[in-house]
Amino acid sequence: MVTKKIPKDHFVINITKEILKKRRIVQSQEDLCFHVLNRLRKYDPKFVLSPRRVKNLVIKIPNIEIKAKTKKMPKMTKLEQCPVCKKKVDNIYGKNLLNKKIHIGYICRRCGYTTDLEALMPMKYLFLWKNKNKTLFSK
Ligand SMILES: [Zn+2]
Secondary structure, X not given: XXXXXXXXXXXXXXXXXXXXXXXXXXXOHHHHHHHHHHHHHHHOOOEOOOHHHHHHHHOOOOOEEEEEEOOOOOOOOOOXXXXXXXXXXXXXXXEOOXXXXXXXXXXXXXXXXXXXXXXXXXXXXXXXXXXXXXXOOOO
C-alpha cells in the first residue's frame, strides 16, 4: 500500500510559478499539472496533484493569466456565500481566446476558498506568464 502525500499550497504555487516563468505558456491544465507534479516528485515521489487543484491555485497567482476556451457561453451558477466561512464571494474572471472577459469561478477574499464553473462547463485553459515586475513579489 502506497501512501499518498498532498503537497502544501505554497509549494505547488512556487513550482507553478517557476514552470510558467520558464515556459511562458502552458496549453492545458493537464499539461501544467504534469509539469508541476514531475517537479514535486523530485522532492517526494508520493506527492499527488490534480489538474483542477493546480488551476484553482493558479487563480491566486497575480503573475499568471488564465485564458479559457469554451464552446458554449458560461451558464451562471450562483454562489453567494463562501461555503467555508460564509463571507460573500467575488467572481473570478478570465479571458477567452478572443480576449473577452468571461466569468470562470468564485473566490472568497477572506479565507482563500476558490471554485470554478467547470462542473457545468468543460473548458480548455491556457496559462500565460505575465512579466510585470511590480507584481513579482506580491504573493
Ligand atoms: Zn471564505
